[in-house]
Amino acid sequence: MSRAIVHMDLDTFFVSCVRLENPQLNGIPLIVGGGERGVVASCSYEARYFGVRSAMPIRMAMQLCPQAKIVKGDMELFSKKSHEVTQIIEEHSPLVEKASIDEFYLDITGMDKFYGCYKWTNELTQTITKETGLPISFALSVNKTVSKIATGEGKPKGNLEISESMVKPFLNPLSIRKIPMLGEVTFNLLSRLGIRNIEKLAETPAEVLQSMIGKNGLEIWKKANGIDNAPVEPYRERKSLSTEHTYLQDTIDIKKVESLILGMVEKLAYQARKEQWLVSTLVIKIRYANFDTENLQRKIAYTSCDHILSKIALELFNKLYNRRMRIRLVGVSFAGLVRGTYQINMFEDTEEMIALYQAMDKIKNRFGYDAVTRCGGRNITSKAGNIVSNPRSQSVVPNSINPE
Template sequence: MSRAIVHMDLDTFFVSCERLINSQLEGIPLIIGGGDRGVVASCSYEARRFGVRSAMPIAMALKLCPQAKIVKGDMERYSQLSHDVTEVINEKAPIVEKASIDEFYLDITGMDRFHGAYKWTNELAERVVKETGLPISFALSINKTVSKIATGEGKPMGNLEISEDQVRPFLNPLSIQKIPMVGDVTFQLLSRIGIRKIQTLAEMPAEVLHRMIGKNGLEIWKKANGVDNQAVEPYTERKSITTEHTFSEDTINMAQLKSVLSGMVEKLAFQLRSEQWLTSTVVVKIRYANFDTETKQSKIAYTSADHQLHDKVMELFEKLYQRRMRLRLVGIRFSGLVHGTYQINLFEDTQEMLSLYTAMDYLKGRYGFDAVMRCAGAALKPNTKNEILNRKHN
């Protein structure tokens, strides 16, 4: 029996959230972002017609579409509305994976035994719109890759069904850029040898692609052929990543404590981005010399950015550490995780900031975490016996 996998995607989510509370924004070019030196977090279809795209500098976007209205954005509101949509879907769907703040995968294999899978999915989408006011697109197919590509082809408010025998005819004429994992670099590489359509890519020998691109080449070849065995991973907000540091000698040195916390934040944030997680809850833990242990936590807008997480950790630490006794341990936990990338936190950032993160992550990934570090966190020596780094799936 073929699997029945649904991909659901909230159309221009940030834009839709703003229009939900201000109907005057309907039908006009709208850009969500921050500051003249910031970048576009999201934009309406009206703005896209002028060439405006996500991650584009605001200044460039305004040159392309000077009549666009700029809205700074409110991640707290967006996070709450995302949670509302999640609750509606979770109530009805048997297996749900929240892939990011605005997209979901559902495994409804076997639903046809009771009533049509497509009819059921369409009714769920209508319920999301009715109960949250947010537009949503979906596609139903045999795996994650095909359903995600089909959702993109059906937007806005599209509802597509791609059966097993329709997969290749559907994929073949599309650009290889539609395939997840094919970024600009890979596209340019393949384009230079005349591979621009998925059919051409699917028909070339897999070994050739492997030699050209490496291990990802085989995965891209499989996706071009409509093959994807990835399971829909049930979504839970109880996943967390944690790090703790036990001092060799109990300390009350505030400079040392904050330096260690900075390094811990940087390491965890890098792990979040490497594994494509966003966190919505920050917890700080301290243990005094007499073994009394205290924690304090705070909900935040989904993020994986060092500077945002650093500020929240320091704020919690200042509130938590009131007894001025020596400390033997400090710890940080990021929980309430959802899959996603740093792009949803562009409201306060400049292109320079995003480029800095990209460069630092590249160096850390290639040469090791301590290849490049912020000075504030240099006191923390990674991978020492006193540091416990673990990832929990509760």
């Protein structure tokens, strides 16, 4: 029996949320972003008509569409509406994967025995729009790759069904850019070889692609041929990333404790970005010398930016540490994780800040985490558990980082 995999994607999610709050913005070119030196987080279809795209510098977007209105993103609103949609889908669907803040996969295999898969999905999207006011597109097909590509082709408010027999005819004429995870470098390489549509890519021997691209060559070939056995992974809100540090000698040096916390947060945030997680809950834990243990947490808008998380972590620690006692243990946890690469907390940041994150992560990916870190965390822990200076990296490195 063929699988029935649905991909759902909220149409221009940030723009749609903003328009719900202010209907006067309907029908006009609209950009959601972070000011003149920021980048476009999202834009309306009216703005896209003039060539405006996400991640484009706002100053360039305004040159293309000077009549566009720029609106600052509302982090709390976006998180709230995402949770509303998630709850509706989870209430109705047997198996859900939340791929990002505005994107979902559903496995409804076997539902045709009781209720048509397409009819059921169409009614669910109507329910979402009716209860949240947000437009949503979907596609139903045999796997995640085909359904995701089909959703993009059907936007806005699309509702396509690609049966198993129609997978190849649907994919073949499309540009290879449509294949998920096929980046700009790979696209340019294949284009120089005359491979520009999916049909040509599918006809290229997998061995040839592997020799040109490396280990990803086989995966790209499979996707071009409509092959994708990846399961829909259930969405688990409780999954977390955490780290703790225990001092051999209890300390009351609050500056060093704060420096350690900054380093912990930076390392966890880097891990979250590397593994494509967004964080919605931050937890700080301390254990006093008498073994009393306390923790404090805060719900936040989805992010994986350490400069935002660090500020909140220090606020939580200063609120939590209310005894004049020595500290034995410090811990930091990120919870409420969802898959995603959106840096939606960067509405207030400049192009320089976003470029800095990208550059730092590239250096860390290539040379290791200690290659470059923020100067806010100046110390690392030695094997003896004491705080010592590290002149090479000037970073805080917790004694363990363990995904739960």
